[in-house]
Amino acid sequence: MAPLADYLILSGVLFSIGAAGVFVRRNLITILLSIEIMLNAVNLTFVAFGRALGAVDGQIIVFFVMTVAAAEAAVGLAIVISLFRHRESLNPDTFTNLKW
Amino acid sequence: MLLLIPLLPFVGFLLNASFGRRVSKTAAGSIACGAMLASFGVALASVWKLLASPGSTALAQTVFSWISVGDFSADFALRLDPLSTVMILVVTGIGSLIHIYSTAYMHEESDPEYARYFSYLNLFAAFMLVLVLGSNFLVMFVGWEGVGLCSYLLIGFWYQKKSASDAGKKAFIVNRIGDFGFVLGVLLAFVRFGSVDFQAIAHAAAGLGPETTFGTISLITLLLFVGATGKSAQIPLYIWLPDAMEGPTPVSALIHAATMVTAGVYMIGRNAVLFSHAPETLTIVAVVGTVTALMAGTIGLVQNDIKRVLAYSTVSQLGYMFLAMGVGAYAAGIFHLYTHAFFKALLFLGSGAVIHALSGEQDLRKMGGLKKDLPITYWTFLIASLAIAGVPGLAGFFSKDEILYRTFAGGHVVLWSVGLFTSLLTAIYMFRLVYLAFHGERAATPEHQSTEHPAPGIQHPAPGTRHHGGHLHDAPPAMAFALVVLAVGSILAGYIGLPAVAGGSRLERFLEPSFTASVGDAGVQAAPVAGTEGASAGEGLEVGLMLVSTTAALGGIAIAAFFFLKRKSAADAVAARFAGLHRLLANKYYVDEIYDATVVQPIRIISEDGLWKTVDVRVIDGAVNGVADTVQGSSELLRRLQTGSVRAYAASLFFGVVLILGYYLWR
Numbered sequence: 001m002a003p004l005a006d007y008l009i010l011s012g013v014l015f016s017i018g019a020a021g022v023f024v025r026r027n028l029i030t031i032l033l034s035i036e037i038m039l040n041a042v043n044l045t046f047v048a049f050g051r052a053l054g055a056v057d058g059q060i061i062v063f064f065v066m067t068v069a070a071a072e073a074a075v076g077l078a079i080v081i082s083l084f085r086h087r088e089s090l091n092p093d094t095f096t097n098l099k100w
Numbered sequence: 101m102l103l104l105i106p107l108l109p110f111v112g113f114l115l116n117a118s119f120g121r122r123v124s125k126t127a128a129g130s131i132a133c134g135a136m137l138a139s140f141g142v143a144l145a146s147v148w149k150l151l152a153s154p155g156s157t158a159l160a161q162t163v164f165s166w167i168s169v170g171d172f173s174a175d176f177a178l179r180l181d182p183l184s185t186v187m188i189l190v191v192t193g194i195g196s197l198i199h200i201y202s203t204a205y206m207h208e209e210s211d212p213e214y215a216r217y218f219s220y221l222n223l224f225a226a227f228m229l230v231l232v233l234g235s236n237f238l239v240m241f242v243g244w245e246g247v248g249l250c251s252y253l254l255i256g257f258w259y260q261k262k263s264a265s266d267a268g269k270k271a272f273i274v275n276r277i278g279d280f281g282f283v284l285g286v287l288l289a290f291v292r293f294g295s296v297d298f299q300a301i302a303h304a305a306a307g308l309g310p311e312t313t314f315g316t317i318s319l320i321t322l323l324l325f326v327g328a329t330g331k332s333a334q335i336p337l338y339i340w341l342p343d344a345m346e347g348p349t350p351v352s353a354l355i356h357a358a359t360m361v362t363a364g365v366y367m368i369g370r371n372a373v374l375f376s377h378a379p380e381t382l383t384i385v386a387v388v389g390t391v392t393a394l395m396a397g398t399i400g401l402v403q404n405d406i407k408r409v410l411a412y413s414t415v416s417q418l419g420y421m422f423l424a425m426g427v428g429a430y431a432a433g434i435f436h437l438y439t440h441a442f443f444k445a446l447l448f449l450g451s452g453a454v455i456h457a458l459s460g461e462q463d464l465r466k467m468g469g470l471k472k473d474l475p476i477t478y479w480t481f482l483i484a485s486l487a488i489a490g491v492p493g494l495a496g497f498f499s500k501d502e503i504l505y506r507t508f509a510g511g512h513v514v515l516w517s518v519g520l521f522t523s524l525l526t527a528i529y530m531f532r533l534v535y536l537a538f539h540g541e542r543a544a545t546p547e548h549q550s551t552e553h554p555a556p557g558i559q560h561p562a563p564g565t566r567h568h569g570g571h572l573h574d575a576p577p578a579m580a581f582a583l584v585v586l587a588v589g590s591i592l593a594g595y596i597g598l599p600a601v602a603g604g605s606r607l608e609r610f611l612e613p614s615f616t617a618s619v620g621d622a623g624v625q626a627a628p629v630a631g632t633e634g635a636s637a638g639e640g641l642e643v644g645l646m647l648v649s650t651t652a653a654l655g656g657i658a659i660a661a662f663f664f665l666k667r668k669s670a671a672d673a674v675a676a677r678f679a680g681l682h683r684l685l686a687n688k689y690y691v692d693e694i695y696d697a698t699v700v701q702p703i704r705i706i707s708e709d710g711l712w713k714t715v716d717v718r719v720i721d722g723a724v725n726g727v728a729d730t731v732q733g734s735s736e737l738l739r740r741l742q743t744g745s746v747r748a749y750a751a752s753l754f755f756g757v758v759l760i761l762g763y764y765l766w767r
Contacts, residue, residue: 022750092746099744 007048014041028080028090032073039069101146102161102178105188106229108139112222120215128211129203132218136199136225140192147185157181157613160235167238174296179235183369183614186434186607187232190441194358194586195225201449201582202350204575205456217257217348224250228359232366237286237296240367244282244331247360248275254355255347267343274340278330285323289374292316302373306616310377321374321381325388328364333415334422335392339692341415345407349452352407357414357448358441365421365437372430372615386426386507390515390522393419395689397525401532402675402685404464406451409533413488414444416522420503423519429506430615431608435597436499438607442593443487443496446586447530450481453575453583454537464533468540473572476580478538480587485534487590489527490653497650498594502605505645520652527656535664599646601639 014037021034043062050058080090087094112135120128150159158181166176180188199221206217224247231243249272256268290296293304311317328334333341344356355361368375368385375382393416400412417440424433455462457474471478487494490501500523508516575583597607663671675682684690 019754023747023754095746096744099742 004048004052007044011041011044011048014038014044026091026093028083028092029077031092032076032080035076036069036073039065101142101149102159102180102233103163104142105139105146105192106178106226106233108135108142109222109229110226111135113219113226116215116219116222120219121212123211123215125203125207125211125214128215128218129199132222133196133199133203135222136192136196139225139229140189140196143188143192146180147189150180150182150185171294172290174236174238176239177235177297178230178233178239179298180233181614182611183366183434184232186438186611187366188229190438191225191228191232191359194441194445195228195354197582197585198350198354198358198445198449201353201452201579202348204578205350205452206348217254220250220253220257221351221354224254224355224360228363231363236298237289240370241282241286244327244363244367245279247355247363248272248279248331251275251344251355251360254351255344257347257351261346264346267340267346271340271344274337275330278327278337281323281325281330282327285320285327288316288320288323292320298370301371305374305377308377310379312379314380315378317374318378318380321371321378322384324367324371325364325381325385328367328422329388330364331367332361332364332418332422334364334388334418335395338392338396338415339695342408342411342688345405345411349407349448349455352411353445353448353452356411357444361414361418362421362437362441365418365425365433368422368425369430369434369615375425376428382426382428384426386423386512386515389419389422389424389426390518391419392416393423393522394518394525397522397529399685399688400529401525402682405462406454406464406467406533406537407448407462409464409529410444410447410451413447413526413529416526417444417488420500420519420522423507423515424503427507427510427512427515429503429510431597431605431611432499432502432506434611435605435607436503439487439495439499439590439593439597442586442589443484443494446480446484446583446590447488449579449583449586450477450484453477453579454481456579457572457574464536467537467542469538469542470572471538474538474574476574476583480583481538482534483587484590485530487594489530489657490523490649491657492646492650493591495590495592495594497653498597498599501646501649502597502599504649505599505642508645509641520649523649524652524656524659527653528660531657531660532664535660539665540668599642601642601646 018034018036018038018041021037022031025031025034043065046058046062046065048058050056083095084090112132115131115135116128120131146159150156158179160177160179162175162177164176165173167174199218202217202221206214209217227243227246227250229243231240231247234240234243252268252272255271256265258264259268286296289301293301295301295304305317308317330337341356341361345352347356375385396412396415396419400409400416403409403412417436421433421436421440424430424436453474454467454470454477457470457477458467461467483494487496490497504516504519504523507519574580597605599605663674687693
């Protein structure tokens with residue numbers, strides 16, 4: 001079995017990819033997907049630690065994260081659709097009205 | 101039953117205040133007069149009940165338990181003892197007459213104003229009755245403040261006239277200064293005796309010896325006396341009373357002559373036991389009273405406004421009452437209070453009738469020769485003047501003579517001689533008034549006067565009927581009735597307090613229980629009262645002093661007759677001869693100006709430049725505005741962080757997390 005460090009490295013890589021996607025991409029749907037990647041990177045860490053430490057807590061919390069992620073995706077996509085209907089655009093830089 | 105006495109006028113107040121503007125003048129007046137007369141009836145019944153039960157010296161009624169905190173408790177309790185008997189009869193009896201008089205006097209007012217007037221007058225009576233019936237300091241204080249409020253409202257009744265509203269404020273503010281002393285006195289009394297009940301304090305004090313040095317009781321009584329100087333217009337707080345003449349004349353008669361201004365005298369009488377234990381305070385009371393009597397008497401000599409002469413006369417007579425209180429002759433002081441109420445109310449109502457007939461004219465120099473036109477007013481006014489001057493056989497003689505006799509017998513010869521001189525002055529200024537107003541020739545035509553008199557305001561015409569072609573109307577029936585009843589009172593009121601030589605004062609024996617600590621249980625006599633041991637000083641002395649004061653009264657009348665009836669030029673010559681003195685008196689010793697310079701202006705300057713322009717504008721407003729400015733300035737910078745770009749927020753969130761994690765990993 002692969003050592004714990006391998007899982008953590010993979011998880012770190014996935015998280016970095018997700019974070020970079022959030023900062024760099026100019027499409028709201030891509031940003032949402034990147035957030036999903038970050039969440040799954042975290043899930044991987046939980047599962048890996050749960051397995052390594054012999055506790056089920058890590059496994060259980062992953063289910064919660066998945067549930068929340070599903071809800072978040074649903075709400076996020078709904079918002080994205082309604083934003084698109086307003087502006088015919090998915091570029092987050094066009095939505096900067098919420099400021100002083 | 102006691103509660104009904106103040107409650108009836110209060111109900112009258114509520115009715116007139118609520119519905120008065122919608123009913124006719126007759127209805128409003130009837131409600132007010134009916135309430136007062138009913139209250140008078142209940143008062144008479146209560147007094148009858150008190151007199152009919154020989155064993156008891158007081159009726160008491162606890163209405164409800166008012167305040168009960170820790171070891172402090174005060175009930176809303178009323179108590180009718182001989183002293184308050186005299187007071188309630190004066191307040192309800194003379195009050196009723198003045199209400200009746202007012203129905204005619206105020207008839208020129210519009211319906212709502214008329215109802216407002218009567219509601220105030222009823223409210224005043226209610227508070228005054230609470231004041232005199234209260235069985236502890238707190239209940240008394242309710243009445244004490246209430247009458248002050250009503251006094252303010254009624255002085256400023258014609259509030260559209262600047263001088264009237266100013267006079268109202270002046271009265272209120274000056275009274276507040278006195279009340280401050282009064283409150284401190286009550287608090288100190290509570291600290292010292294653990295109670296605010298008059299009976300309890302008197303009992304506690306009776307067990308102590310008189311204070312030979314200035315101690316707590318002296319301080320308590322002195323503070324209470326400060327309150328009395330405010331309410332009863334004594335030096336140094338007398339300045340509001342002459343200005344209070346801006347109010348309607350019946351108000352001057354009721355509040356500023358017969359009842360409210362005597363509250364201070366009553367309060368000292370109510371706490372006679374306490375005051376007897378503070379000889380130092382009593383000396384101060386006597387001296388202040390005498391000096392006030394003299395000072396006001398001299399000012400009264402040269403005033404030209406008919407009501408102001410009477411106002412100074414009131415101040416002067418109140419001085420007499422305080423002199424009596426100060427020498428320990430409490431009964432004599434209350435006796436003078438009682439007789440004074442009759443003849444001074446009559447004088448004011450008489451002057452009101454004159455002012456009414458002359459459509460608001462108050463200047464003595466423009467009157468004269470009114471004797472023919474106003475016979476009822478003239479004769480009643482003359483009786484009152486004779487009474488106040490101290491002519492034998494009339495009310496004022498007995499009471500004033502009693503005070504002077506007690507002063508002399510108590511060994512206060514200087515005070516006595518000043519008092520005697522003041523009684524000479526009293527006779528002079530009163531008969532100056534009579535001669536100038538009623539004798540001689542009218543100085544100006546009535547038409548001329550009516551156009552010249554200062555009307556209180558467009559919607560508040562001066563009280564008075566329009567007279568036609570120089571024919572003046574005497575007092576209408578309602579006013580004449582009050583005048584005649586009071587005139588009879590001014591003649592007869594003195595006979596319940598005959599001097600010792602003529603059988604002794606029944607009033608004094610009646611009042612005796614109120615001035616001693618023991619009520620019910622025969623016991624603790626109050627500290628030796630200065631006057632009482634002098635009572636046996638001999639009837640010869642009393643008769644002698646009586647002759648002296650009678651001479652003073654008649655002499656004063658003769659002097660007034662010479663100067664103001666026979667040779668008016670002589671009066672002017674004397675005034676010109678002593679021009680400086682005349683100017684000093686005419687300007688009331690410049691007391692108002694001195695107060696203005698030493699008290700009012702410094703307070704104004706401190707308030708305006710110090711408190712307003714520095715403390716308020718700079719410090720308080722500065723702090724508030726400074727906080728706001730700081731917040732606004734920093735917000736101006738911070739709001740630039742809110743760009744509205746989601747990705748910028750995400751980046752700052754990310755780097756924030758990285759920084760925090762980094763801190764924990766590498767610290």
